[in-house]
Amino acid sequence: MNRFKRTGSILGGAIAATLLIAGCATGTTSNTDNTPITLTLATFNKFGYSDSMLAQYHTLHPNVTVVQNIAATSQAAQDNMFAKLAAGSGLGDVEAVEVDWMPKLKQYPNLFVDLNTADTKTRWLDWKSAAATVNGKLIGAGTDIGPEAICYRSEPLVKAGLAGDPAGVAKLLTGDWNNYYTVGQQFAAKKTGTAWFDSAGATFQGLANQYSNFFEQNDGTVVATTNPDVKAAFTSVLTASSTNSAHLQEWSTDWNAGLANGAWATMLCPSWMLGVISGNGPKVTDWKIANVFPNGGGNWGGSYLTVPTQGKHTAAAKELALWLTAPAQQIAAFTTTGNYPSQVAAYTDPALTGAMNPYFNNAPIGQIFSDRAKAVKVTPYKGVKYAAIMQAVQDGLTRVESKKQTIDASWTQVVSDIKALG
Amino acid sequence: MTTSTFVVPERTRSRLAFRESLGRWDVRFSPYLFVSPFFILFALVGLFPLLYTGWVAVHQWDLLGGQGKWVGFDNFTFVLQQRQFWVAVRNTLSIFLVSAVPQLIFAIVIAAVLDSNLRNKTFWRMSVLVPFVVMPVAVALIFGSMFGERYGLVNRTLAHVGIAPILWHTDPFASHVAIATMVNFRWTGYNALILLAGMQAIPRDLYESAAIDGAGRINRFFRITIPQLRPTLIFVIITATIGGLQIFDEPRLYDQNGLGGENQQWMTMTIYLYKLGWTQLNFGRAAAVAWLLFVVIVAIGLVNLAITRRIASNEGPAN
Numbered sequence: 001m002n003r004f005k006r007t008g009s010i011l012g013g014a015i016a017a018t019l020l021i022a023g024c025a026t027g028t029t030s031n032t033d034n035t036p037i038t039l040t041l042a043t044f045n046k047f048g049y050s051d052s053m054l055a056q057y058h059t060l061h062p063n064v065t066v067v068q069n070i071a072a073t074s075q076a077a078q079d080n081m082f083a084k085l086a087a088g089s090g091l092g093d094v095e096a097v098e099v100d101w102m103p104k105l106k107q108y109p110n111l112f113v114d115l116n117t118a119d120t121k122t123r124w125l126d127w128k129s130a131a132a133t134v135n136g137k138l139i140g141a142g143t144d145i146g147p148e149a150i151c152y153r154s155e156p157l158v159k160a161g162l163a164g165d166p167a168g169v170a171k172l173l174t175g176d177w178n179n180y181y182t183v184g185q186q187f188a189a190k191k192t193g194t195a196w197f198d199s200a201g202a203t204f205q206g207l208a209n210q211y212s213n214f215f216e217q218n219d220g221t222v223v224a225t226t227n228p229d230v231k232a233a234f235t236s237v238l239t240a241s242s243t244n245s246a247h248l249q250e251w252s253t254d255w256n257a258g259l260a261n262g263a264w265a266t267m268l269c270p271s272w273m274l275g276v277i278s279g280n281g282p283k284v285t286d287w288k289i290a291n292v293f294p295n296g297g298g299n300w301g302g303s304y305l306t307v308p309t310q311g312k313h314t315a316a317a318k319e320l321a322l323w324l325t326a327p328a329q330q331i332a333a334f335t336t337t338g339n340y341p342s343q344v345a346a347y348t349d350p351a352l353t354g355a356m357n358p359y360f361n362n363a364p365i366g367q368i369f370s371d372r373a374k375a376v377k378v379t380p381y382k383g384v385k386y387a388a389i390m391q392a393v394q395d396g397l398t399r400v401e402s403k404k405q406t407i408d409a410s411w412t413q414v415v416s417d418i419k420a421l422g
Numbered sequence: 423m424t425t426s427t428f429v430v431p432e433r434t435r436s437r438l439a440f441r442e443s444l445g446r447w448d449v450r451f452s453p454y455l456f457v458s459p460f461f462i463l464f465a466l467v468g469l470f471p472l473l474y475t476g477w478v479a480v481h482q483w484d485l486l487g488g489q490g491k492w493v494g495f496d497n498f499t500f501v502l503q504q505r506q507f508w509v510a511v512r513n514t515l516s517i518f519l520v521s522a523v524p525q526l527i528f529a530i531v532i533a534a535v536l537d538s539n540l541r542n543k544t545f546w547r548m549s550v551l552v553p554f555v556v557m558p559v560a561v562a563l564i565f566g567s568m569f570g571e572r573y574g575l576v577n578r579t580l581a582h583v584g585i586a587p588i589l590w591h592t593d594p595f596a597s598h599v600a601i602a603t604m605v606n607f608r609w610t611g612y613n614a615l616i617l618l619a620g621m622q623a624i625p626r627d628l629y630e631s632a633a634i635d636g637a638g639r640i641n642r643f644f645r646i647t648i649p650q651l652r653p654t655l656i657f658v659i660i661t662a663t664i665g666g667l668q669i670f671d672e673p674r675l676y677d678q679n680g681l682g683g684e685n686q687q688w689m690t691m692t693i694y695l696y697k698l699g700w701t702q703l704n705f706g707r708a709a710a711v712a713w714l715l716f717v718v719i720v721a722i723g724l725v726n727l728a729i730t731r732r733i734a735s736n737e738g739p740a741n
Contacts, residue, residue, distance in 0.1 A: 072678055073678050073679065075678070075679045075680065075681070076678070076679075076680060078701070079680065079696075079700055079701060082485060082486070082700045082701070082703065083700050085485075085486055086485045086486055086700070086705075104703065107486070107487070108486050108487070111486065248572070249684070251678040251679070252570075252591075252677060252678055253566060253567045253570045253573070253574070253677075253678070254570045254571055254572045254573055254574070257570065257572070257573035258572070258573070261573070388701060388702055391679075391681070391701075394684070395684035395685070396684070397684075398684035399684050399685050402589070402591075402592040402684070403592075404592060404685055405685070413505075413685075416505065417506070420504055420506065421702060
């Protein structure tokens with residue numbers, strides 16, 4: 001009897017508590033806007049979303065605090081994303097995704113919130129939003145694109161008897177990839193103690209993005225192992241690399257240290273690379289940008305913001321993602337880290353066209369990258385396996401650069417690694 | 423007992439019988455009940471995942487898309503035919519050996535020193551545990567940049583002494599040594615403390631009588647400490663085997679990509695598993711690797727058990 005009474009009172013208490021909680025819940029849902037929430041924004045490398053920009057969002061939405069988590073590399077962000085998508089929890093409210101692995105996510109549109117709204121229909125370049133749209137559902141809001149120029153250090157170039165001013169270097173490097181390598185050999189022959197470019201891997205990215213179907217055909221068939229263009233690019237980059245390269249694998253600790261020490265004289269410079277260079281080499285003062293790119297133009301990378309449906313505050317997260325990818329914020333990001341906007345309206349904005357970058361000796365980056373964006377003629381097709389194939393090829397390039405294998409042996413291994421992806 | 427003449431009310435009797443059987447059940451089943459939490463927990467977080475992984479391994483299974491069609495042992499045959507799988511097996515065993523052997527030797531030596539008469543015992547005992555509380559991620563980041571090939575601290579120091587730089591990332595064995603260093607940094611102290619606890623339990627009079635009989639320190643260590651330490655040693659070696667073969671954090675964080683290097687120099691089995699499952703989204707193949715890893719661990723665990731039994735039951739080298 002006694003026991004029952006106790007259970008009864010516990011039950012009663014529980015019911016009361018539930019009612020109380022329910023009461024609270026109904027009380028809060030009526031004014032959701034004022035409940036303080038924290039949104040996590042997960043990015044990688046440099047997106048240009050400065051603390052002050054996030055603070056500005058807090059002033060506009062006093063109940064929302066934005067915390068940014070920055071992964072070291074796109075690869076790390078990618079792995080984290082898939083691990084937590086599979087787990088069903090743990091992702092940020094807004095997650096950055098790079099164009100190369102967007103195709104993998106496009107297989108699972110249900111895991112993402114549709115970011116289409118009436119006033120964002122025409123916000124982005126057509127190809128930019130098309131690459132993140134599945135059956136009319138927009139799963140990624142475009143942040144930046146990566147039109148490529150050449151960044152160079154004037155000091156070693158002048159030391160080697162080459163032109164040092166941006167116009168002179170642009171003239172010197174106008175031409176195809178062979179021209180870029182040949183100038184590099186002339187430079188290397190002068191033995192300045194500085195390499196011509198950072199790595200075969202990074203340079204290969206420039207070539208890969210100039211073909212419409214480099215690794216895969218539009219139906220997803222993998223052609224990387226049979227496409228003669230791939231092998232030709234692989235061989236030519238590595239042949240040039242033996243004399244021209246600093247042999248530092250991109251994004252490695254040694255590569256970062258190499259930037260800080262000015263270990264190479266030129267590098268491919270998608271707009272988002274500016275922030276990487278200035279961030280890693282604060283003491284190197286002679287970086288400049290030449291308005292030129294081997295073999296015309298090219299786009300390397302560029303990203304999106306997605307809102308995974310697993311988040312708790314998807315509506316607020318969508319609002320944040322769309323605010324961050326609005327032209328005004330992307331122009332601000334451009335002036336901070338150089339990420340060139342993918343928003344059409346930004347291109348005519350004087351804040352963009354007149355932008356200068358003090359680190360790169362006041363390079364008129366607005367002008368340069370708008371020219372470089374216009375020079376891009378090819379939109380490469382990137383399918384589900386693109387990122388994995390690129391990783392296999394990059395590994396192959398590094399194996400030769402680290403002198404572990406010959407070009408042929410390494411290529412054979414690349415082919416078997418790509419086949420193992422099937 | 424002949425108590426049938428007593429008139430016991432029906433209700434009381436059934437009550438008594440019930441109580442009696444309750445008591446019997448108590449004796450019979452309580453012990454099982456008391457140990458059941460472990461087994462229930464094990465079934466839930468150990469056995470079930472193990473069997474479920476087996477289920478996944480015989481299917482086509484997309485990480486996010488879920489179960490596909492039944493493929494039997496295709497995933498296993500595929501994995502076993504991959505060069506990368508065998509490289510992963512090589513790396514796992516190599517890193518395990520390079521880390522576990524010195525780690526246990528050092529741990530025993532440290533434990534023996536801590537077991538002797540030191541001043542401020544607690545201070546010394548706690549200090550060996552300090553590396554253990556440092557986050558593995560922090561350890562990996564620090565060691566990763568220390569072992570940079572061109573600008574890393576280790577190679578720069580070597581250059582000062584006039585030694586050619588060691589290719590800590592490019593050379594497979596050098597990378598295994600570097601990773602083993604991180605593992606040892608973290609686990610030596612922990613194992614030393616466990617071994618110390620085992621040493622403290624050895625009856626002191628054994629040492630005293632041995633000393634009276636004229637056995638020196640070294641002799642006492644090999645003839646008394648090591649054999650007496652046997653159960654603890656077995657425990658430490660088995661856990662070190664399981665941990666060592668599942669090594670993941672350190673090699674994963676050893677470079678920026680976390681995939682074990684461009685030539686899979688330090689790609690362990692767990693990293694290969696991760697690569698298949700989470701980068702290529704092929705969960706079926708990843709599950710197959712998980713099962714193969716399980717088999718390897720059980721096999722090596724048994725070998726270790728056999729060896730440890732031998733070493734510890736031997737009375738040291740013959741006179």
